[in-house]
Amino acid sequence: MKGVLSHFLLQIPVLILLLILLFMDKSQSSPISGAKYSFSIRNKVHVLPYDISPNTQPLPFIPLLAPSPLIPFTNDSLPKLSGLCSLNFSAVQDIMTKTATNCWTTFAPYLANVVCCPQFDAMLITLIGQSSKYSGLLALSKTQANHCLSDIQKVLVSQGANENLNNICSVHPSNLTEGLCPVASVDEFESIADSSRLLTACREINPVNECCDQVCQNAIDYAARKIALNDMSNSNGNSSLPPKIARIKDCKNIILRWLAGKLNPSTSNSVFRGLSNCNLNKVCPLVFPNVTRITNECGNRIRNQTTCCKTTKSYVSRLQEQSFVTNLQALKCAVSLGKKLQKENVSENVYDLCHISLKDFSLQGWYC
Template sequence: MVTATDCWASFAPYLANVVCCPQFDATLMILLGQYSKSSGVLNLNTTNANHCLSDFEKILESQCANSNLRTICSIHPANLTEASCPVVDVNKFESIVDSSKLLAACGKLDHVNECCHQVCQNAILDAANKIAMNGTSSTLPVNSTVDDCKNIVFRWLANKLDPSSANGVLRGLSNCKVNKVCPLVFPEMKNLTAECGHTRSNQTSCCKAVESYVAHLQEQSFITNLQALNCAASLGMRLQKANVTQNVYDLCHINLKDFSLQESGCLLPSLPSDVTYDKTSGIGFICDLNDSIEAPWPSASFVPAVPAIKV
């Protein structure tokens, strides 16, 4: 099972953001979508959700997946229910939503263009809004209800598409979201700003501080090439706000790959990818072949798409 390999025991925490949790979530959506073909509904009740999630975890664990995926991926039995979405019946869903329009937008996802043009994402949002209002023209629903209804839309798509196609769509949509942010937590940077914060700072001591700081970032997780751009921009802006005016990335030869896990640096591709396993070479994954690129120092007017997580 792809999900078990993507969430391999020792690697799951480091691949959680980009590979493991998106695949774990997609598989649950597909299971519910396929189940709805016989049940006629796009949800589980609380009791069945508990049993389903528990059984799924046991199956994955028996195939060497991490045993703590609920915590790593913040998945709960409630994620398999309808939550606050008022429409779960497949027939009712299709009486409210323009099914052909939704399938046309999402049936074959263009992984490159979708994140920019959001054709499928807009169609999903439109469908979620309609079922959140239960097919009426009443007051617009709250955001949490729309989000819950998006999950129902995902499951409906998983009902209509074959599992492989559904997985491609769900992983592609997830990557659009994942690539917008820097998932790294930036530790305290007092020492870094002290060594690099004045114009005539000693290059050797400044670069030692930079390398030490980056080494802490490399202990966190694998990230994609686009996430690395956001991380470089976010860290650069934090340093600039702390009066580090010189381009320390250029000064200290910091590349984008330096923001990702492991000493050699490996940036994952921005498109969805999976972990592989064979008995000879063990666990493997694709690294971006263009990852030896100098980290760009943000200009004074640059604003990253999403700021890094605050600490």
């Protein structure tokens, strides 16, 4: 009798699993309709071999049958947009999906410097550039910029991006306008700049060679200076004109948007990411707190090596919490911290003494 009872009890989990599968199969065959965007946004999620229509909202999968953990779970709720943004979102829907994934809610603050913000910037440039094909404009008005940035944020959040993305990447409505650049239309731009030279230099770049040779970057710099200084020759020394450097910087954004209008979205996104990587690796993105504790334990003559190394490693571990960094950035950070310690009379090479390497400057290296 006990053997029969125990055999029956062992079968209960199997029966429950079969019932769950049967329930899921039936529940997923009933579509749930919902409102749609005024444009098309595709959510790429790998699921079971059930035929689920795009407007179907399936019930959560049980862990055994869950999609790949590398595929983000998106928010199926549809955002309510302003209807006042003229940008063509559907032209860059794949780029927007990629941006949402790169700026995934939990990891966005840590990936901001290396992945998220460069992709967000590239998406904004590509979006305005693609829309310029129809509008003839390379910038938005302040009113439009407010509506569009709000709508962009809503769409990205609906696909899993961090709700504070604009703050994380320091993006404001003014970033979508012409800023201080005196040129904002495609026709005016092409009447001043050497557009053929720009396209030849930037149509396709090698990420490694570009960072060294700077062919595309030099072409952009030359065009930006020409556009920024275009109306200064008639200024008669007018001191009210904005600073030259600020104008050139804003004109570079206009040039990038123009390029985005001449290239397909995928190509332009790759080009802009390559250019941003060149600038990304030039500086250390980490902020160094006060090094007094290291100076006290490791300065002048080290009295206790264990205490010195413990203090130094604790300091470096706190740096890891700020952001992910690339290998080249880690090198810049190690050099910068080394110089800072030398100025504070830490003459010993604490990196060798305490076995601190480049990977210790990055959060991702801590897990290796």
